[in-house]
Amino acid sequence: MQVSINGKSHELAGADPDMPLLWALRDLVGLVGTKYGCGVAQCGACTVWLDDVPIRSCQMPLGAIKDRAVTTIEGLAGDILHPVQEAWIAHDVAQCGYCQAGQIMSAAALLKSNPNPSSEAIEGAMAGNICRCGTYSRIVAAIQTASTRLQGLSFYEVGHDTTESQFDGKVSV
Amino acid sequence: MSTGAVHGLKRRDFIRYSSFGLALGSGGISVVATAKTSAPANLLNPYVVIHDDGRIVIAAPNPDVGQGVNTALPMIVAEELDADWKAVEVILAPIDANRFGAQFAGGSLSVRNRWNELRQMGAAAREMILRSAAQQWGVPRVELTTQPSMVLHPPSGRSASFAEFVAAATEQPVPADGEVVLKARSDYRLLGQRIVNAAASDIVRGRPIFGIDVSVPEMLYATYVKCPQIGGVPKTANLAEVKGLAGILDAFIIAGDAGPPSFDLSKSIHVAGGVAIVASNTWAAIKARRTLKVEWDISSASTDDSAAIEAKALKAAERATGEREVKNSGDPEAAFANAKRVLSSVYATDFISHAQLEPQSCVAHTTATAVEVWTSSQTPGYAQATLAKLFELPAEAITVHQVRGGGGFGRRLSNEYVREAAVISKHMGKPVKLQWMREDDMAFDFYRSPAYFGLQAALSESGELTGWRNHVVSVSSDGEEANYGAGYRGYNFPDDVIPNVHISQTMLASKTPTGAWRAPISNVYAFAEQSFLHELAEAAGQEHREFLMAALGEDKWFKPDDLASLNTVRAREVIAAVTRAAGWGRGLPEGRGLGLGFFFSHAGHVAEVAEVSVNADKQVTVHEVWVAADLGQIVNLSGAENQFQGSVVDGVSALADQRISIRSGAIEQTNFHQYPLLRLPQSPKINVEFLASDYPPSGAGEPALPPVAPAICNAVYAACGERIRSLPISRAGFQVV
Numbered sequence A: 001m002q003v004s005i006n007g008k009s010h011e012l013a014g015a016d017p018d019m020p021l022l023w024a025l026r027d028l029v030g031l032v033g034t035k036y037g038c039g040v041a042q043c044g045a046c047t048v049w050l051d052d053v054p055i056r057s058c059q060m061p062l063g064a065i066k067d068r069a070v071t072t073i074e075g076l077a078g079d080i081l082h083p084v085q086e087a088w089i090a091h092d093v094a095q096c097g098y099c100q101a102g103q104i105m106s107a108a109a110l111l112k113s114n115p116n117p118s119s120e121a122i123e124g125a126m127a128g129n130i131c132r133c134g135t136y137s138r139i140v141a142a143i144q145t146a147s148t149r150l151q152g153l154s155f156y157e158v159g160h161d162t163t164e165s166q167f168d169g170k171v172s173v
Numbered sequence B: 001m002s003t004g005a006v007h008g009l010k011r012r013d014f015i016r017y018s019s020f021g022l023a024l025g026s027g028g029i030s031v032v033a034t035a036k037t038s039a040p041a042n043l044l045n046p047y048v049v050i051h052d053d054g055r056i057v058i059a060a061p062n063p064d065v066g067q068g069v070n071t072a073l074p075m076i077v078a079e080e081l082d083a084d085w086k087a088v089e090v091i092l093a094p095i096d097a098n099r100f101g102a103q104f105a106g107g108s109l110s111v112r113n114r115w116n117e118l119r120q121m122g123a124a125a126r127e128m129i130l131r132s133a134a135q136q137w138g139v140p141r142v143e144l145t146t147q148p149s150m151v152l153h154p155p156s157g158r159s160a161s162f163a164e165f166v167a168a169a170t171e172q173p174v175p176a177d178g179e180v181v182l183k184a185r186s187d188y189r190l191l192g193q194r195i196v197n198a199a200a201s202d203i204v205r206g207r208p209i210f211g212i213d214v215s216v217p218e219m220l221y222a223t224y225v226k227c228p229q230i231g232g233v234p235k236t237a238n239l240a241e242v243k244g245l246a247g248i249l250d251a252f253i254i255a256g257d258a259g260p261p262s263f264d265l266s267k268s269i270h271v272a273g274g275v276a277i278v279a280s281n282t283w284a285a286i287k288a289r290r291t292l293k294v295e296w297d298i299s300s301a302s303t304d305d306s307a308a309i310e311a312k313a314l315k316a317a318e319r320a321t322g323e324r325e326v327k328n329s330g331d332p333e334a335a336f337a338n339a340k341r342v343l344s345s346v347y348a349t350d351f352i353s354h355a356q357l358e359p360q361s362c363v364a365h366t367t368a369t370a371v372e373v374w375t376s377s378q379t380p381g382y383a384q385a386t387l388a389k390l391f392e393l394p395a396e397a398i399t400v401h402q403v404r405g406g407g408g409f410g411r412r413l414s415n416e417y418v419r420e421a422a423v424i425s426k427h428m429g430k431p432v433k434l435q436w437m438r439e440d441d442m443a444f445d446f447y448r449s450p451a452y453f454g455l456q457a458a459l460s461e462s463g464e465l466t467g468w469r470n471h472v473v474s475v476s477s478d479g480e481e482a483n484y485g486a487g488y489r490g491y492n493f494p495d496d497v498i499p500n501v502h503i504s505q506t507m508l509a510s511k512t513p514t515g516a517w518r519a520p521i522s523n524v525y526a527f528a529e530q531s532f533l534h535e536l537a538e539a540a541g542q543e544h545r546e547f548l549m550a551a552l553g554e555d556k557w558f559k560p561d562d563l564a565s566l567n568t569v570r571a572r573e574v575i576a577a578v579t580r581a582a583g584w585g586r587g588l589p590e591g592r593g594l595g596l597g598f599f600f601s602h603a604g605h606v607a608e609v610a611e612v613s614v615n616a617d618k619q620v621t622v623h624e625v626w627v628a629a630d631l632g633q634i635v636n637l638s639g640a641e642n643q644f645q646g647s648v649v650d651g652v653s654a655l656a657d658q659r660i661s662i663r664s665g666a667i668e669q670t671n672f673h674q675y676p677l678l679r680l681p682q683s684p685k686i687n688v689e690f691l692a693s694d695y696p697p698s699g700a701g702e703p704a705l706p707p708v709a710p711a712i713c714n715a716v717y718a719a720c721g722e723r724i725r726s727l728p729i730s731r732a733g734f735q736v737v
């Protein structure tokens, strides 16, 4: 079985077509940024993109992926971090960090389809991602910052709540 | 030590750090640290390594399960070292009591316990660098000073990087305590600032830093199926059928210990009986559970029924005194006999689960002579000790690597899943990753004990609070000793403040395992006491804030110099601050209300105000929460604030609709659809204010949690006139929207 992940084709020879993409990523491909939280589409920790649409990888059997392209948290950044990732650092969003790959994938997908989301749109897009540590207010602030950035405004014009000295705005990978 | 390198970590790096005593876990933090430089390293003390190229590596001693100590603790070292934080790399310290003392995450104690030690370590390393610089430059030591990562000689204007002197500094004798002068607070460059979590960069990239991400060569994948009726053990299972499934390498019964486990962290070597399924990947193991059929022996299993426990408890709590007296001060009999008014209320809280987002996992490699584990345990020292006992090996034969955990909240204080992984690995003769399913996590937690409070208060003619009785009914494994998290806490408001007080307990027998859940004990006491105090204020016809201020009595620090004791001056200050910030007393539209809660726990004085609205369908919107706290010196402002914001969300989450119910010894909830966690749209706006404070720092992980429930329930009362006396509030028909 061939699966395209982060722009690279992976041969998953002999893999069980029932295997959820989540476990294939983690155990077969070695991309463990995508997390297991519930296995029943409740928490969003396993969020990845299938052709730019955020999905719960714990619910996506390998056999159903076909020729759609998978993007995981490891594939989100190019040469520099995605603005959502940058904003996540600038706002010091994470506590334990376990939910954050899923949060970031949901947020980046939202901004891709709606670069200037309203509060309601943010709530709607992020309601499927649980943060047990309760970082929600920082998640909202980070999305707003990333949105501003994506619309071409300077990162620093919007202000953020962590020391700028800790963050040069261009974290290279 | 296993011979294999940890996933993502080069063997060369591993050896390099091991030789300096800084063996690494599997964390991406450490991977980053080792990737950044290959310059020779100089070990100044167990916490500080400075490379010849100026990079400074600081070891984070305690487990980080989201409470931010991998940032806060190294910051304390860096402050006294006067390190340039941008040049600091944080690595996870090895678990080694000889070098790092007690390494655990609990009780909001990491910062409080290590404050002096870590400042001393940083200052001693700085002193060694300065002494070397003095020798090298031929100038008196007293003429030298530092700027971040630089040594300065003001008389000559000379300056150089720490790196110039570190090799020679390692030869310096370690300065004794008292030979170094710690910084004055006014000279702090780092402490109190907003510093980004040391793991942030790894987290946003999805780097392999969590327990679940650990992978070692030849590792197999296991799941472990236990009896839903807690404490049952397997009799037989269709093992042959399971072994025949694709990807399954083995399936076997672990006889284990019959009966429920105890929360005896330092001693328990309990391994629950069950069936291990070992596979070539996690999914194959999970899928095989569908085929597995087990016949259980339930003769020693729990037969708990939470509805029956509750019925008994509510009946018992109607009495204002219980079986065992815990405190009797003043003359409560007389106070109640002479009271103008006596009020009684019963408050109730359910069992709840931790539901940390990362389900338990552990990688273990057990051989005949050694055990090596990678775990996100909050008590890695106990993991080591209990593994040694279980396998009858010397402590040196057990290696525990700490790995970042995806949430803790007290769940990772127990190490039963570590023992399970080690036992499975021994059977297989290979390293094994044991992965618990979410359903396992919910079915086999150490739950927060339920607690029921029979509260009674005496009010004088003038509405003064003159007497207080609290009969606490909770659970006990043996029917006598309170389970962990079900007991009485000392240094209490109002118990220590009111003149005539009687506190007693009644313990109901229960076999369901219970343990510490964020701000244990405090989280239920706060709800009951602070709600009841609001009831009393109403009954006395007094404004709540003024009533609370008066009830706090005289200005007093109950045990001066003990941060863990109540200080009524600090208490009043946070109440004043939070009510100021929230605009306490302002007019609100119909259906809206403000509520106040104060609590002192984990050495933190915290007051909170919630603004809610309640509609005719009893839907509660929590609009905004204000928090004011005195935590002493703030270490990392961003981290502490994040903990406080999270505590408020956690508090709302728990009070909304979280409850664990038990039938015939088995937990009824299985996953988040039956045990809801608060989601972003329900999350309130949160304002946090830390008061400027001359006290030493105390921890930020827990003390903001207890006041949340009373603040919200008092606000609901203000909004709609209905008093909530049970948690979760869904039990009284309320719904958080």
Ligand code: FES
Binding pocket: A035, A036, A037, A038, A039, A040, A041, A042, A043, A044, A045, A046, A047, A056, A057, A058, A059
């Ligand atoms: S693991 Fe997929 S939604 Fe929770």
Ligand code: FES
Binding pocket: A094, A095, A096, A097, A098, A099, A100, A130, A131, A132, A133, A134, A135, B066, B357, B406, B407
């Ligand atoms: S940061 Fe811990 S679950 Fe979100």
